[in-house]
Amino acid sequence: SAVISQKPSRDICQRGTSLTIQCQVDSQVTMMFWYRQQPGQSLTLIATANQGSEATYESGFVIDKFPISRPNLTFSTLTVSNMSPEDSSIYLCSVPAERGYTFGSGTRLTVV
Amino acid sequence: GEDVEQSLFLSVREGDSSVINCTYTDSSSTYLYWYKQEPGAGLQLLTYIFSNMDMKQDQRLTVLLNKKDKHLSLRIADTQTGDSAIYFCAEEDAGNMLTFGGGTRLMVKP
Numbered sequence: 072s073a074v075i076s077q078k079p080s081r082d083i084c085q086r087g088t089s090l091t092i093q094c095q096v097d098s099q100v101t102m103m104f105w106y107r108q109q110p111g112q113s114l115t116l117i118a119t120a121n122q123g124s125e126a127t128y129e130s131g132f133v134i135d136k137f138p139i140s141r142p143n144l145t146f147s148t149l150t151v152s153n154m155s156p157e158d159s160s161i162y163l164c165s166v167p168a169e170r171g172y173t174f175g176s177g178t179r180l181t182v183v
Numbered sequence: 184g185e186d187v188e189q190s191l192f193l194s195v196r197e198g199d200s201s202v203i204n205c206t207y208t209d210s211s212s213t214y215l216y217w218y219k220q221e222p223g224a225g226l227q228l229l230t231y232i233f234s235n236m237d238m239k240q241d242q243r244l245t246v247l248l249n250k251k252d253k254h255l256s257l258r259i260a261d262t263q264t265g266d267s268a269i270y271f272c273a274e275e276d277a278g279n280m281l282t283f284g285g286g287t288r289l290m291v292k293p
Contacts, residue, residue: 077225112285112286113271113283113284113285113286114226114271114283116280116281163225163226167279168228170214170231171214171216171228171231171275172228172281173228174218174225174226174227175225176224176225177223177224177225179223
């Protein structure tokens with residue numbers, strides 16, 4: 072299965088600022104997924120990122136708040152824009168594996 | 184949308200068996216997964232089962248699937264303190280999208 076390097080692993084940010092999270096995969100993958108895990112909650116899919124096209128966002132998530140880049144088949148970024156304390160969550164990227172999906176180690180974001 | 188439900192919490196003693204249950208609503212599920220999340224870490228795929236199977240065993244892990252009742256369980260034999268974590272079940276639909284349960288926090292007491 073692919074190995075994902077996700078960074079930063081954690082950050083504490085001021086409200087109103089933006090944070091960009093990166094995921095680097097050690098093999099080429101067509102689809103990458105970005106999830107949010109709010110404190111004590113399950114994972115919610117934010118968007119699906121395909122190389123060469125705009126990301127597809129799930130209901131409740133918009134591009135202005137969570138812009139995504141996918142410049143090639145091994146890399147993607149998710150930006151959390153104009154942050155508020157409600158954005159404090161773990162953000163994870165994921166790619167399809169031989170069976171199932173592989174997840175990055177997550178970015179724990181705290182907005183103060 | 185589709186729904187996946189799990190109990191929130193399970194506490195067992197070291198050496199006992201743990202059984203974590205999950206129910207789902209999507210009748211078109213293709214695969215069902217169990218993931219483990221340790222504190223501060225991402226999700227680790229533990230095991231999976233194809234929707235036309237009813238049982239899968241992998242070392243200390245046994246997955247049972249009752250497709251008629253849409254009920255999935257994960258049994259961990261000889262539970263160890265290192266098994267303490269949050270366990271998520273997830274179902275994959277025909278469009279390869281995952282829906283996760285809320286997670287079950289397993290606490291193993293020495």
